[in-house]
Amino acid sequence: MIEARALTKRYGDKLAVDNLTFTVRPGMVTGFLGPNGAGKSTTMRMILGLDAPTSGAVLVNGRPYAEHAAPLREVGALLEARSFHPGRSAFHHLLALARTSGIPRSRVDDVIEAVGLSGAARRRAGRLSLGMAQRLGLATALLGDPRTVVLDEPLNGLDTEGIRWVRTLLRDLAAEGRTVFVSSHLMNEMALTAQHLIVIGQGRLIADTGVAEFIRARDRGVVRVRTTHPEALAARLSGPGVDVSFDGGETLTVAGSTTDRIGRLAAAARITLLELTAQQASLEEAFVDQTRDAVEYRALTTGVPS
Numbered sequence: 001m002i003e004a005r006a007l008t009k010r011y012g013d014k015l016a017v018d019n020l021t022f023t024v025r026p027g028m029v030t031g032f033l034g035p036n037g038a039g040k041s042t043t044m045r046m047i048l049g050l051d052a053p054t055s056g057a058v059l060v061n062g063r064p065y066a067e068h069a070a071p072l073r074e075v076g077a078l079l080e081a082r083s084f085h086p087g088r089s090a091f092h093h094l095l096a097l098a099r100t101s102g103i104p105r106s107r108v109d110d111v112i113e114a115v116g117l118s119g120a121a122r123r124r125a126g127r128l129s130l131g132m133a134q135r136l137g138l139a140t141a142l143l144g145d146p147r148t149v150v151l152d153e154p155l156n157g158l159d160t161e162g163i164r165w166v167r168t169l170l171r172d173l174a175a176e177g178r179t180v181f182v183s184s185h186l187m188n189e190m191a192l193t194a195q196h197l198i199v200i201g202q203g204r205l206i207a208d209t210g211v212a213e214f215i216r217a218r219d220r221g222v223v224r225v226r227t228t229h230p231e232a233l234a235a236r237l238s239g240p241g242v243d244v245s246f247d248g249g250e251t252l253t254v255a256g257s258t259t260d261r262i263g264r265l266a267a268a269a270r271i272t273l274l275e276l277t278a279q280q281a282s283l284e285e286a287f288v289d290q291t292r293d294a295v296e297y298r299a300l301t302t303g304v305p306s
């Protein structure tokens, strides 16, 4: 369990984390989302005792990180890929960590196997591909068999198979009753992996909610309709708050209405429907919509000078 209470971090004039209060619960994967510069990494560093809060506090499994007698057994972390000595092999990196934390050597072999690094474990870590380095980072996080894992962008550099593997790994860790807190910019992947979301923007909490609820909160009720008489149906559907767009063929996209209403209206007008589908917003659409005001660096679209 991770409990942030009025957690705040200021760097000079910059309020990187602003009065964040949230709880990350065990037994599910919690995604940590926010636009660039929102304060995710800063929050994660404070969870792990690598940065001190300006005010407020964050507890991991009931205590500040630094107060745990065997922190590696409480919290496993992946903050940056390649945060290991490049000249040391993956095996020796893990072995050195295990020795200083009272973790048995057999556990090193276990995590190497678990993350699929067996073939590369003796190679110097500096020569590992980004994907392999990411796997070593995950092995490091899991070494102490921790109750809580905190992972900053664990999917960076992984190929499709690696991404699917991490998805299963995170879900399995959560199913074992662990607390899994993971940031990622890959929204489609988060939608598949996480059950809960903490969303921040400019250091402030935007949402602390289930993934489905987060998407539903901004779902504008878009319905796709295929019909034999699109123009006639469009004329009947249009009205205050209802937006109908027509693709020129037999399909209409209707915002601001429902499948029930459209179905009944079509039946009353004796218009044949070929398809009537409520379209759910994607997590990415919901995210863009709900963090729009909190984007720190917005790309400006400028015309190309002629």
Ligand SMILES: Nc1ncnc2c1ncn2[C@@H]1O[C@H](COP(=O)(O)OP(=O)(O)OP(=O)(O)O)[C@@H](O)[C@H]1O
Residues within 6 Å of the ligand: 011, 014, 015, 016, 034, 035, 036, 037, 038, 039, 040, 041, 042, 043
């Ligand atoms: N050591 C520091 N000194 C000064 N400002 C910092 C420092 N670390 C972070 N910041 C600033 O604090 C804000 C939050 O940064 P942080 O890296 O936590 O965001 P993030 O959500 O992890 O971003 P990204 O998604 O781009 O990784 C940013 O404006 C950043 O420039």
